Amino acid sequence: MPWLAIPFSDLDTKKALNRKFDVESIPSFVILQPNDNKEEATLHDGVEIIYRYGVDAFPFTKQRLEELQDEERARHENQTLTNLLTAHDRDYLLGHPTPKQVSVASLRGKTIGLYFSAQWCRPCVNFTPKLISIYDMIKGKVLEDDHDGEDFEIVFVSSDRDQTSFDSYFNTMPWLALPFGDPNIKELVKHFDVKGIPLLVILGPDGKTVTQQGRNLINLYKENAYPFTDAKVELLEKKMDEEAKNLPRSVYHGGHRHELNLVSEGNGGGPFICCACDEQGCGWAYQCLECGYEVHPKCVTATTPNSNTNTNR
Template sequence: MSALEILKGNVTSKQGVVLDLSSFDFVGLYFSAHWCPPCRGFTPQLVDFYNKCADEKFMIVFISSDRDEASFKEYYKEMPWSALKFEDRANKEKLSGMFGVEGIPTFIVLDAKSGEVKAKDGREVVMKKIDKKDFSAKSWCIYFSAHWCPPCRGFTPTLADFYKEAKDEKFQIVFVSFDRDETSFNTYFKEMPWLALKFGDDTEDIKKSLADTFKVSGIPMLVILDKDGNVKEKNARSTVEANKDNPAKCIADWRK
């Protein structure tokens, strides 16, 4: 079964109308989620690209990796295109497996008649078409760590020094805690000059989703994302330790 056959009868417009995708020339499959910072960074750029294609027979289908329908609906408000029904998790998994989707955001462009893949990395195509000055210049890092973990507590001061030295480099870190209770999280977070994912049951699914997306098998783990949300380094702990006295050069290398 092709992707277009899977989507037939299961894609609705913003107005809730079931779409016949064969009436378009091209269809973009947008695998994304509200909990994913790179997705939320890319979505406005994709909206701009889509709006500029208003005269073209081109449709995007949002395929959500959100964990609940409320998050899906909140995120979908930002999008002017169609979506696979959120409750259709089985077909979402089929499409993810069909195209080997291992991380998000992923944007794949298909010929709407034949189903042929026209762009495996449609995101790169979009980014080449937009005005770069409209996109954040920051490099983002996701720091998986915990107070109970001795290697983490040993690395955090080094990372803090690196971060402070890089304060003029538009460089930001988000702490994702593997602590077992909020008291430990609060104690540990006091040592950090950066941001953190809120600790608690309401963000547990987000933490698990991030850990799954980046395949976290041990901590500390520092994932480096460039300004386009691409993974530049899966675990930059050793890189930071080796370049703690020259963070500007290190960050410049990540941005290449």
């Protein structure tokens, strides 16, 4: 490190600082202002700020951060497919069979999913086949219903580590991709503040962000999630609440030895990872409070307590 340090042996000062700044986990980066020792001027989320804004965050004042947030808001308001997906020397994406090129302009007016993923990432590799089957169903549905030229496309935004893994992963996908290592990828990761993959960002026909929760919506509602708008999600939530009224309050599920209770967002539930299908969930769930075991209602394989005991023997 090129900076200063509190001596290793000075436990008292370290303890006092931990207490003063309420440090609960590391890394923690607290930033103090030179002429303002008041608590309001102190930034506690320095790690997040550095990740997000880098050197631009200097001198770390509240005012500077507000400016950066305004700039960020403006960037999202002015967002278009062209400025997200093209560069001065590239106006196309990769299609199949490679090296087919598909112009970004041809995507205008479509609902687009930006799929941040990589072959080294287990949850990504698990999610991709699901996404492919949902993609096929949405494409089929859109064609069938003849939605006025409406269409859906996905663009793979790769965090693969080398060209070979990119090629073999992209070969399994029926949709388009940004070229491996393209400079736009880094910018997209920053623009959408991508903290983990897989992530499916949905853009509307006008190129603006509809939601970053594409993966979650697909897990919950499958192809019915299309076109992922607030209005559609509200409709689906209502329908799910209706259906949940008919679900039993508690069940015995083949994959767990205790009785599971029905919970919802405002009622003991919240975002979770389903222990049956390993995917994210939110809204209604069956939960074992004791073990923290939680599954989607659709993933329950109902069983009776007796037969459950038998399997455990």
